[in-house]
Amino acid sequence: MKKLSSLFCVMVLSLIGVFSFGTDKASADTTTGWGYFATEDGRWDGKVTTTSADNNIRVHFRYLWKTDGYGANPAYPGNLWVRLCNASTGACTATKEMYGDQTYVTFTGMKIGTFYLDVQDGFSWLYIYGERKIDAY
Template identity: 45%
Template sequence: MVLSTSSAQASVPQYSFQTEDGKWDGEIGNPNKGSDLEVELVPPIYLKTSSGSKLLTNYSNLRARLCNASTGKCTGYHSLTGGKTLFTGMKIGKFYVDVKDGYSSGKVNGKLQIIFK
């Protein structure tokens, strides 16, 4: 038996991320000047603390930015409160995603996807 996925699902890669690990949380090549790129969280998202893991359903302490791979210039951080954020009018190039959290004790991990709009 062959399982199939829709072409929309197959064309949107998912990236694992963890805040405060010093690594990029995903990347995308933008072939079109002026494109809008959306970063969207893919539940479940977890907060890991010294006392264990907790499922997050409120993303108000999470933010994302895009950084140009060749210039090193980054956008400002955008709130992920609703589980996603939109970056508008992006230049052509390769961009890295950086996710940070506002928690004083703990790290957030999960998956995200980057979608052309």
């Protein structure tokens, strides 16, 4: 009886372990939620992972401001250029320029992997900051 009880406990603990540490689609970081970014700070502006099912990436922007460090004025998505760089190989996509009031940029047919977001602006004397959201779909 003691042996049977021990075997049962081991089986229950094994099942708990399997379901506790299992992976699902959300664990692949295919969406980031809204997060802060700033151009010209020398840091990546986000990170996202693609899968075979979610190999397109869309980057959304909102609440954009430009500043020289002494006050801020509204910025526009048309002031931003966006590219993605593969975390493993370092290879980057072509830079995509945003136009007018467009609030997102799309990259299609990406390889499976993890990509860093690089957001640039066209101003040498200013930087732009705001929020971005990265979705793989």
